[in-house]
Amino acid sequence: MSEQSRGADATAFVPGHVTGFFSPYPDDDPERAGSRGAGVTLSDGVRVTVQPADDAPRITLDGEDCPMAAVETVLSALDVADRARVIAEGDLPLGTGFGVSGAMALGTALAANRAFGCERSTNALVTLAHRAEVVAGTGLGDVVAQARGGVPIRLDPGAPAHGRLDAVPxxxxxxxxxxxxxxxxxxxxGDTDRLVTAGEAALSRLVDRPTLSTLLDESRRFADETGLVTDRLAEVLSAVDDAGGRASMAMLGETVFALGSGLSDAGYDATVCRTYDAGAHLADD
Amino acid sequence: MSEQSRGADATAFVPGHVTGFFSPYPDDDPERAGSRGAGVTLSDGVRVTVQPADDAPRITLDGEDCPMAAVETVLSALDVADRARVIAEGDLPLGTGFGVSGAMALGTALAANRAFGCERSTNALVTLAHRAEVVAGTGLGDVVAQARGGVPIRLDPGAPAHGRLDAVPxxxxxxxxxxxxxxxxxxxxGDTDRLVTAGEAALSRLVDRPTLSTLLDESRRFADETGLVTDRLAEVLSAVDDAGGRASMAMLGETVFALGSGLSDAGYDATVCRTYDAGAHLADD
Structure with missing residues (x-):
C-alpha cells in the first residue's frame, strides 16, 4: 500500500440517519457512551472525499467552509490532520436530525483511511468516529447506526466493542x-430523565414486535411524551394523521419523517428517499 | 400486519460469500458453533422468493427441485413449513464455495418473515438461518458473513448473540x-487441527493489517498450508501469479477467486462481479 501512504483521493458515502426515539447513556469513556433507540437510515446521505493537501486542514460542506470538531478529531486520530482536505457533499441539512455530523465524522474516517493507507479495520474506524462525535457533543448513536445501514435498533450503547445492534428487517x-x-x-x-423513561419503554415494545409500523408508533409516542414537538411540527403531524399516514419527528431536529407517501398525501412538498440497505462504505473503487 | 399474516409473496437478496481462510469451531449448541476467518461477499448472489402455497413445501433453485434441510428447518422454525413455496434464483453454482446454501437459508428466513408477517428481528432471523445451516452441516460462517456484507472478518464464531464481526473497509x-x-x-x-492452526495464524495477521491485500495473501497461504489445493486449482493459481495477479481458492469449492482482473489477465474466461456493500436484505419493496 506504499502508493496510498503518499495519499490519493478517496470518497465514502454515509447514509443519513433519523432517530425516532432514544435514551441517552453518557459515560466518562466516550467508547462506552452512546444511546439506546431506533431509527431509519436513508438513501439521502453525505459523500465525503478526503484529499491530500499541504495546507492546514480545511473542511467544506456543499462548498461552504464548515469546521467540525468531530472531523478534526478523526483526522488527528489517524495522524493525517496536517495533510488532509475534507470535501463533503450531501442532500441533507445540518442540525435538523439527519445525522450529518456523524456522517461527516464516519465518512472522513473511511475515506482518510483509504486515502492515506492507514490500514485500520471497519470497527476501528467506526470507533474513532463514534468517540469523536460523542466528545464533540453532536450525537450519541448516529455513527453506529450509519455504519450498519437499514433500520437499526441500538440495543446497547457505545462503539462496536461495547454496543449491540439489531435491526428491523x-x-x-x-x-x-x-x-x-x-x-x-x-x-x-435539559431534563433527560423523561427521555430515558420514554425511550426505554419504546425500545422494549419495539424489541417485542420489531416492525416499521411499531417503530413509527413508538417514535410518535416518544415525541409526544417527551414534549419535544414544536407547534409547527404538531401541525404537520396532525395533517399526516388526518390523511391516514404515519409520521413522527426526527430526534433531534424540527423535521417530520413519514413512511410511504404520508407527507405528500397530506399535501406537503416533501423530499422523497428510501431506507438504505448498506452501511457507510467507500464509493470510489 | 394482518394483511401479511394471510401471506403475500416476498423476495430477499443474499450476496454470495467466498471464505478465504477459516478455523472451524464446533459446539453442541448450534448458535455457538461456527468459524473464525475472513472472506468477501459478492454482488453475485441468490434471490429467494417465498410464496404462500397450500401444498407441501417445495424448494426450487434456478427452476430445479432442490430439497435443502437448512431451508426446511428455517420454515419450520417460523411455523410456516406447511404453507410456503421457496423459489431461489442465482448466479452461483451450489457446492463450489459461494455460500449458496447459507444464502438460501438466510434468504428464506428474511422473505418468509415478510411474506407471513412473522415479526422477527434481523438478528433473530440470522440466528435461525445460522442454526439451520450448522445443523445441516453445510456451512459454519457464511450466514453471519452474508448478513453483514462487505469484506467480513469473523472474529468470534456463532450467531449474533455470541459471534463477533469486523470488516476490511x-x-x-x-x-x-x-x-x-x-x-x-x-x-x-477430516483432520481439522491443521485448519485451526493455519486459520488462527492467518486471522491474527489479518487483524494486524486489515486490508484486502493481506486477506488474499493469507488466504493463499492457508490454502497451501492445509493441502486443499487440487492439481487443477494449482495450475490456475500459478497462472494468475505469473500474470502478476492475486488469487486464492474458495473455502470450500474447487473455485479460484481473484482481485481485479487477475484471472482474465492470465487468459481465463472468468466471471466478473464486485464485493457487495450491503448485507442480505429484502428486495421487493
Missing amino acids: ERARVEYLTLGDLSTAAVLA | ERARVEYLTLGDLSTAAVLA
Whole structure:
C-alpha cells in the first residue's frame, strides 16, 4: 500500500440517519457512551472525499467552509490532520436530525483511511468516529447506526466493542420535511430523565414486535411524551394523521419523517428517499 | 400486519460469500458453533422468493427441485413449513464455495418473515438461518458473513448473540472461475487441527493489517498450508501469479477467486462481479 501512504483521493458515502426515539447513556469513556433507540437510515446521505493537501486542514460542506470538531478529531486520530482536505457533499441539512455530523465524522474516517493507507479495520474506524462525535457533543448513536445501514435498533450503547445492534428487517419509501433546527446539545443538557423513561419503554415494545409500523408508533409516542414537538411540527403531524399516514419527528431536529407517501398525501412538498440497505462504505473503487 | 399474516409473496437478496481462510469451531449448541476467518461477499448472489402455497413445501433453485434441510428447518422454525413455496434464483453454482446454501437459508428466513408477517428481528432471523445451516452441516460462517456484507472478518464464531464481526473497509472487482465442487462436510470430517492452526495464524495477521491485500495473501497461504489445493486449482493459481495477479481458492469449492482482473489477465474466461456493500436484505419493496 506504499502508493496510498503518499495519499490519493478517496470518497465514502454515509447514509443519513433519523432517530425516532432514544435514551441517552453518557459515560466518562466516550467508547462506552452512546444511546439506546431506533431509527431509519436513508438513501439521502453525505459523500465525503478526503484529499491530500499541504495546507492546514480545511473542511467544506456543499462548498461552504464548515469546521467540525468531530472531523478534526478523526483526522488527528489517524495522524493525517496536517495533510488532509475534507470535501463533503450531501442532500441533507445540518442540525435538523439527519445525522450529518456523524456522517461527516464516519465518512472522513473511511475515506482518510483509504486515502492515506492507514490500514485500520471497519470497527476501528467506526470507533474513532463514534468517540469523536460523542466528545464533540453532536450525537450519541448516529455513527453506529450509519455504519450498519437499514433500520437499526441500538440495543446497547457505545462503539462496536461495547454496543449491540439489531435491526428491523424491512425497507420502505421515506418522505421528510424540514422546518428548522434544534440543538442536540441543548436537549441533552435539559431534563433527560423523561427521555430515558420514554425511550426505554419504546425500545422494549419495539424489541417485542420489531416492525416499521411499531417503530413509527413508538417514535410518535416518544415525541409526544417527551414534549419535544414544536407547534409547527404538531401541525404537520396532525395533517399526516388526518390523511391516514404515519409520521413522527426526527430526534433531534424540527423535521417530520413519514413512511410511504404520508407527507405528500397530506399535501406537503416533501423530499422523497428510501431506507438504505448498506452501511457507510467507500464509493470510489 | 394482518394483511401479511394471510401471506403475500416476498423476495430477499443474499450476496454470495467466498471464505478465504477459516478455523472451524464446533459446539453442541448450534448458535455457538461456527468459524473464525475472513472472506468477501459478492454482488453475485441468490434471490429467494417465498410464496404462500397450500401444498407441501417445495424448494426450487434456478427452476430445479432442490430439497435443502437448512431451508426446511428455517420454515419450520417460523411455523410456516406447511404453507410456503421457496423459489431461489442465482448466479452461483451450489457446492463450489459461494455460500449458496447459507444464502438460501438466510434468504428464506428474511422473505418468509415478510411474506407471513412473522415479526422477527434481523438478528433473530440470522440466528435461525445460522442454526439451520450448522445443523445441516453445510456451512459454519457464511450466514453471519452474508448478513453483514462487505469484506467480513469473523472474529468470534456463532450467531449474533455470541459471534463477533469486523470488516476490511475496502471494495474491489472480483473475478472467479469454478472447476468443480468439494464437500464441506468431508473436509470438516477430516483432520481439522491443521485448519485451526493455519486459520488462527492467518486471522491474527489479518487483524494486524486489515486490508484486502493481506486477506488474499493469507488466504493463499492457508490454502497451501492445509493441502486443499487440487492439481487443477494449482495450475490456475500459478497462472494468475505469473500474470502478476492475486488469487486464492474458495473455502470450500474447487473455485479460484481473484482481485481485479487477475484471472482474465492470465487468459481465463472468468466471471466478473464486485464485493457487495450491503448485507442480505429484502428486495421487493
